[in-house]
Amino acid sequence: MRNKYFTTVLIGFGLAVLLFAAFSLAQTPDAAHGVKDTAKAVIAQASAPAPSPAAKIDTGDTAWMIVATALVMLMTLPGLALFYGGLAKRKDMLNVMAMSFATYCIVSVLWIAYGYTFAFGNDVRGIIGDAAKFMLGGVGSNSVSGTIPEFIFVVFQLTFAAITVALASGAYIERMKFSAWVLFSIFWLTFVYVPVAHWVWGNGFLAKLGALDFAGGTVVHINAGIAALVGAIILGKRVKKELKPNNLVFVVTGAGLLWFGWFGFNAGSALAANGIAGAAFINTNTATAMAAIAWMFTEWMYNKKPTILGLASGAVAGLVAITPAAGFVNIGGALVIGICAGVIPFFMVAVVKAKLGYDDTLDAFGIHGVGGTIGALLTGVFADPAINPAGKGLLYGNPAQLKIQFIAVATTIGYTAVVTTIIFYVIKVLVGLRVKPEEEIMGMDQSEHGENAYNF
Amino acid sequence: MKYIIAIIQPTKLEAVKEALSHIEIFRLTVSDAQGVGRQKGHTEVYRGHEYQVNFVSKVKLEIALDDKYVEQTVNAIVDSARSGKEGKIGDGKIFVLPCEDVIRIRTRERGVEAL
Numbered sequence: 001m002r003n004k005y006f007t008t009v010l011i012g013f014g015l016a017v018l019l020f021a022a023f024s025l026a027q028t029p030d031a032a033h034g035v036k037d038t039a040k041a042v043i044a045q046a047s048a049p050a051p052s053p054a055a056k057i058d059t060g061d062t063a064w065m066i067v068a069t070a071l072v073m074l075m076t077l078p079g080l081a082l083f084y085g086g087l088a089k090r091k092d093m094l095n096v097m098a099m100s101f102a103t104y105c106i107v108s109v110l111w112i113a114y115g116y117t118f119a120f121g122n123d124v125r126g127i128i129g130d131a132a133k134f135m136l137g138g139v140g141s142n143s144v145s146g147t148i149p150e151f152i153f154v155v156f157q158l159t160f161a162a163i164t165v166a167l168a169s170g171a172y173i174e175r176m177k178f179s180a181w182v183l184f185s186i187f188w189l190t191f192v193y194v195p196v197a198h199w200v201w202g203n204g205f206l207a208k209l210g211a212l213d214f215a216g217g218t219v220v221h222i223n224a225g226i227a228a229l230v231g232a233i234i235l236g237k238r239v240k241k242e243l244k245p246n247n248l249v250f251v252v253t254g255a256g257l258l259w260f261g262w263f264g265f266n267a268g269s270a271l272a273a274n275g276i277a278g279a280a281f282i283n284t285n286t287a288t289a290m291a292a293i294a295w296m297f298t299e300w301m302y303n304k305k306p307t308i309l310g311l312a313s314g315a316v317a318g319l320v321a322i323t324p325a326a327g328f329v330n331i332g333g334a335l336v337i338g339i340c341a342g343v344i345p346f347f348m349v350a351v352v353k354a355k356l357g358y359d360d361t362l363d364a365f366g367i368h369g370v371g372g373t374i375g376a377l378l379t380g381v382f383a384d385p386a387i388n389p390a391g392k393g394l395l396y397g398n399p400a401q402l403k404i405q406f407i408a409v410a411t412t413i414g415y416t417a418v419v420t421t422i423i424f425y426v427i428k429v430l431v432g433l434r435v436k437p438e439e440e441i442m443g444m445d446q447s448e449h450g451e452n453a454y455n456f
Numbered sequence: 457m458k459y460i461i462a463i464i465q466p467t468k469l470e471a472v473k474e475a476l477s478h479i480e481i482f483r484l485t486v487s488d489a490q491g492v493g494r495q496k497g498h499t500e501v502y503r504g505h506e507y508q509v510n511f512v513s514k515v516k517l518e519i520a521l522d523d524k525y526v527e528q529t530v531n532a533i534v535d536s537a538r539s540g541k542e543g544k545i546g547d548g549k550i551f552v553l554p555c556e557d558v559i560r561i562r563t564r565e566r567g568v569e570a571l
Contacts (some may be wrong), residue, residue, distance in 0.1 A: 033537045198469060243502045313503060350504020 043236075058147035064273035065148045065156060071264025072159035076104045076166050079257035083316070084170050086250025088360050091443025092174045093246055093453040099169040099178070103185045103435060107162040110189055113134050115161060116154050119197040126205030129198050146271050156268060161193050164220045170362035173229035175238050175440050178448040179431045185210035187423045188227060192416055196223055200408065211408035212383055212391045212401065214280065215269035217324025218412045225369020226416040228360055234424045235433055237359040239440050241436075246453075248308060253311035259288055262319045266326040279387050280326035284319065285333035287338035291318025294342025302350065313349075313367065317341040320371035325379040328391035333382030344368050373409055457555040457568065458526050462517040463489060464537040464548040469515050475536035479528050481519060484571070489516040495546030514548060518546055520555055 081100040088096040107115070114134055121129030136154065143150035165185050172181065187422040199206040199218050213219060227310055245251060270277035295314025300306040320332060321341035329337065351367035360366060380402035383391030392398040427433060434440075439447035446452065464472055469486065476484065490511040497510040521529060530550055538547055560570040 008529060243505065244507065244508060245502060272457055299501075299504065303506070307501060309502055346504065354505065 012282060029221045053210070055144040056147065057144055057149060058272070061147045061272040061274075062152065064277070065268060065271065066153050067266025068264035069152060069156040069159055071261045072156065072163065072268065073104075073261075075258050075261035075265060076100055076159070076163045079254050079261050080163060080166055081254070082250045083254030083258060083312070084173065084362055086247045086252075086254060087170075087243065087245045088173055089244055089443070090246035090453060091445055093445065094451050095178065095444035095448050096173045098449060099173070099181050100166040102178075102182060103169070104162045104167045106185045107165055107189055108158060109251075110186065111158040111161055112154065115189060115194050116157065116342065119161075119194045120153075120157065120202045123198070123203045126199070126208060128204075129202050149212050153271070156271075157197070160216060160220060160263065160265070161189060161197070164193055164216070164224045165189055167220070167224035167364055167368055168227040168231060170364035171232040171360040172235055174444065175434050176235060177432060177435055178397060178444075180427045180433050183427045183430060184231075184423065187426070188420065192223065192227065192419050192421065193219075196412055196415065199411075206408050206411065209407065210401070210404050212379050212405065213324045213376065213408065214327040214379070215266045215323045217321075217372045218408050219378065221320045221323060221368040221372025222376060222412050223372075223416050225367075225372055226413050227366045227420045228364035229358065229369060229433055230362040230417050230420045231424055232365070233358050234421065234428075235359075237357075238361070239437050241359050243361065245309065250307055254314055255315055259315055259319060262288075262323075264324060270327055276327045276388055278454045279330075282331065283326045283329060283334040284322050286331055286334040287322035287341065288315050288318040290335050290338025291315060291321065291342035294339045295346050296342075298343050298346045299350075302346075310346075313363070314342045314346070317345040317371040320368050321375035321378070323372070324375045325382060328379055328383040328388050328393075330382070330384045330387050333384065335379070336382065340374050340378065341371050344374060376409050377402065377405050393448055457525055457558065457571070458521060458527060459553040459555040460519045460521065460526070460533075460538070461537075461551040461553065462519075462533050462548065463514050463550075464517065464533070465539065465546065466513055468537040468539075468547075471536040472517065472533055472554040475532040476519075476529065479525075479532050481521065481525065481529055481532070483519065487516050487518075489514045493546065507545065512546065519560055520571060522571060526552060567569045 050073055077100060078097075081097040084100065085093045085097040112135070114131070116136065117131055117133035118129045121131065121133050124130050139150050139154065141151070143147070145153035165188055168188070169181065169183075172184075195204075197219050198204040200211060200213050201207065206218075211218070263281055267277040267281040270280055292311045292314040295310050295317065297304045299310040318338045318341045321337050325333065325337055335416055345363075345367050348370045349363040352364070353360065353366055379391070379393065381394045383393035383394045383396070383398075383401060385396055392401060394402045424433065435444060462472075466488075473484075476482075491514050492510050492512070495512055497508055497512055499506045500509050501507070517533070519529065530552070532549055557566060558568075558570040559566050563570075
């Protein structure tokens, strides 16, 4: 039975890839197209001033964005794979890493096929992009997006889509079938990430409303965090519900790589090598360090010992929370966001999670969902027009911004919760969600992959 | 012949090894072991959740020897593996088992010759 489903899934995916490859051969890139449209997308994400009508490649911006894109790729592989893998039980470590790895590859292919055009193509009624750039049709070496080659913009956005899907895996590990995860990656990217990215960054209705999301508080972290919570509840608890890291050295290494890659994520979201990128860079570092310290001291008081896992978790929570705010707030705002991100998610995972009883294995909701919400709302408070004229928060005389942030957060939470639920039930019908209890106890590395992380 | 198995605190391994070499016992096998006993376990905290860890790390020594060395060997281990004068819960145990035969693989020598 199982093998039959596996094969069906794999063959289906293989066929889809071939289909796209055929489409791409049928189309020749046309350099003249796509210049104007992507300029809009750039404004949406970076909230930068409109580029001059004759868009031209800036070599400095391009050089930085190539590096930034590679840095964001590093966040998923090996950053997140190590961070999550080290936290898993030793019999499940490979399965956890395979989830991040496979997702990165699946999203890479689907993004150039249709993800990019539906997220960043011409806006259709504020809901979705059009299909003009299906298989990157019309995008060539001379296509410009803002001041960088459109190809770079495509891959930069691709790396965001990939890590967002991979983040949710943290809540599902140690029980979800690998085939179910593969289907989740495909469906969730298509029906959740792509539309939400369009709403906020692709000139969709939340962008038109004026929602501020510098690098992905709503699109990436709230989105993935809510999917994590909903999925964890539908999957149900593991046979043995506990967090027993097999290797904290990997966790610390992974957290370090995430932090390093996040400079590309946040400072790269300026889409240029400029002062706003500089602000995003220093805010990212400041909030992250502050959050790690805040988590460490909170834990020290609450559990009597400061842990390295606490430092790493606090750092990740800080990175998450500063993400929407990075290019909008000043250094004071970054410090406050960092403190909130170190304290609130700690109580969320240490106290509230235990009381509510859901089994979010690696706290993808507690850290990304909660941290992302803190960041998105506080962006509406601390956005300083002296840092970025595109954002003016409550403290600078614009209380309406906080309301807009709230609407953006609530919309994302509502949409993601509903569609993720539907996706999970569809997967349940197609291939089933969970491995058998005995497979769960023996470890998913063996049952799903026939491999062991550590052999004699 | 006897086969001695001693479970001791990991911190006492060096002292026990030294005490044994004083009485010219040089042949022993050492391995890491984990066990549950009266010492109980300890707690570990991950992301604010406490987990009770019942298995405590110990070191296991295995020594095969001629009957005439058993008493002094046992005394050497007890003296060197005990924490302080009174000793503590968790200091370990020594088991003395009869040993049927010993074979040296290289030469096929048997019995006391092979020790």
